[in-house]
Amino acid sequence: MQTMHAVALTHGLPIDDEQSLIDVELPVPEPGSRDVLIEVLAASVNPVDVKQRSGSPELDAPRVLGFDGAGIVRAVGADVTLFAPGDEVWWAGQLDRQGSDADLQLVDERIAGRKPTSLGFASAAALPLTTITAWEALFDKLRLTSADAGTLLVVGATGGVGSVLLQLVRELLPSVRTVATASGAENEAWVRDLGASEVVDHHADLVAQVRRIAPEGVDWIFSAHSAGRAADYAALLRPFGAIVAIDSGRDVDFDLLKSKSLSWHWEYMFTRPVQRSSDMITQHEVLDAVATLVDEHRVVSTATTVLRGWDAATFREAHRLVESGHTVGKVVVER
Incomplete structure (x- = not known):
C-alpha cells in the first residue's frame, strides 16, 4: 500500500x-x-x-x-x-x-x-475559498448585476473574503461604491488598493462614520463580523436593503430588520459540495x-x-x- x-x-x-x-x-x-x-x-x-x-x-x-x-x-x-x-x-x-x-x-x-x-x-x-465566498455573496445572494448602482458597506474588508470581494466589485460592478471597514493606516491602504471607495474605522462609531459618507443610507451590507451589529445595520440600510453574512448568527436580533423590510442572507461556500447540489x-x-x-x-x-x-x-x-x-x-x- x-x-x-x-x-x-x-x-x-x-x-x-x-x-x-x-x-x-x-x-x-x-x-x-x-x-x-x-x-x-x-x-x-x-x-x-x-x-x-x-x-x-x-x-x-x-x-x-x-x-x-x-x-x-x-x-x-x-x-x-x-x-x-x-x-x-x-x-x-x-x-x-x-x-x-x-x-x-x-x-x-x-x-x-x-x-x-x-x-x-x-x-x-x-x-479559491474566499473567491467563491465573495462571488456567491455578491451574485447569488445579493443578486447584483453590472447594471446595479448603489453603496455597499463591507464589514471585515481586510479579511480574506473582503479582500477579494472589493476587487470583484471594482472589476464587475462599476456603479457600486464600496465603503470598507479597516483600522490603521496600513489596513486602510490595503483596502483602498483593492478598490474601496471610502474607508471607515470599525473601532469607532460605525453608524456616524457611514452616515457622513452616505447620508441617505447604504443599499447592501457584506458582514464578516455580525454579532451585536443588527441595530447598526438596520440604521444604515435603506428600506428593502439586504445583508449577506459569512459568520454565525449568534447575538443578532433579526427583529430589528423588520420595520424596513430588510433581508438577511447567509453565505456558506461549502453548501454546494456538501449538499451535492x-x-x-x-x-x-x-x-x-x-x-x-x-x-x-x-x-x-x-x-x-x-x-x-x-x-x-x-x-x-x-x-x-x-x-x-x-x-x-x-x-x-x-x-
Missing part, C-alpha cells in the same frame, strides 16, 4: 500544544468517478480551519484539514472530463472529505478550476472566470504571509497567525 505524508488532527487542542496538529502517514487515496487526485503544492489556512481544529472532539482516525489549495493533477477518475494528469489547478475543498494539508488530495472536478498561469502555487492557493459545477465555473481576471491583472492574490515547510510545526504556526485575528489577507503554507 502506498502512503503519503499529511498534517492532521486527532482531537481539539490549543494551538500551542504540539499535539494540536501532527505529522502522519496515510494511504494514498483512490479517485472516485468524478475525482481528480492532486499533488498539493500549496495550501492556505482559513478561519474555518481554526474553528474545525479547536472545536473537534476526539476522533477515531486522523482528520486532514485544508480548504484551499493549488497543485498538479496526478490521476483522474473514470468519468472526469474537465482535467487531465499534468494540469495545474486550484480549488476549495469540502468539509466532509480529507483536506489539502497533505501531499495528495482527492477533489471533485466540479469544485476545482484551472490555476491562473500568472500566479505561482502559493499565490494561487490563497484565493445539482449545480456544483458552478464553483468550477467561478474559479475559471476568476482565473481569467487574475491573468488579465484585474484581480490580485491576497496572500500576505507565505510559510515554507510541509509539516505540522509550520501548519501550527499558520493556525496561530490566523487565530490571532490580526492577519490581513491570507496565510499560505508552501511545500
Whole structure:
C-alpha cells in the first residue's frame, strides 16, 4: 500500500500544544468517478480551519484539514472530463472529505478550476475559498448585476473574503461604491488598493462614520463580523436593503430588520459540495472566470504571509497567525 505524508488532527487542542496538529502517514487515496487526485503544492489556512481544529472532539482516525489549495493533477477518475494528469489547478475543498494539508488530495472536478498561469502555487492557493465566498455573496445572494448602482458597506474588508470581494466589485460592478471597514493606516491602504471607495474605522462609531459618507443610507451590507451589529445595520440600510453574512448568527436580533423590510442572507461556500447540489459545477465555473481576471491583472492574490515547510510545526504556526485575528489577507503554507 502506498502512503503519503499529511498534517492532521486527532482531537481539539490549543494551538500551542504540539499535539494540536501532527505529522502522519496515510494511504494514498483512490479517485472516485468524478475525482481528480492532486499533488498539493500549496495550501492556505482559513478561519474555518481554526474553528474545525479547536472545536473537534476526539476522533477515531486522523482528520486532514485544508480548504484551499493549488497543485498538479496526478490521476483522474473514470468519468472526469474537465482535467487531465499534468494540469495545474486550484480549488476549495469540502468539509466532509480529507483536506489539502497533505501531499495528495482527492477533489471533485466540479469544485476545482484551472490555476491562473500568472500566479505561482502559493499565490494561487490563497484565493479559491474566499473567491467563491465573495462571488456567491455578491451574485447569488445579493443578486447584483453590472447594471446595479448603489453603496455597499463591507464589514471585515481586510479579511480574506473582503479582500477579494472589493476587487470583484471594482472589476464587475462599476456603479457600486464600496465603503470598507479597516483600522490603521496600513489596513486602510490595503483596502483602498483593492478598490474601496471610502474607508471607515470599525473601532469607532460605525453608524456616524457611514452616515457622513452616505447620508441617505447604504443599499447592501457584506458582514464578516455580525454579532451585536443588527441595530447598526438596520440604521444604515435603506428600506428593502439586504445583508449577506459569512459568520454565525449568534447575538443578532433579526427583529430589528423588520420595520424596513430588510433581508438577511447567509453565505456558506461549502453548501454546494456538501449538499451535492445539482449545480456544483458552478464553483468550477467561478474559479475559471476568476482565473481569467487574475491573468488579465484585474484581480490580485491576497496572500500576505507565505510559510515554507510541509509539516505540522509550520501548519501550527499558520493556525496561530490566523487565530490571532490580526492577519490581513491570507496565510499560505508552501511545500
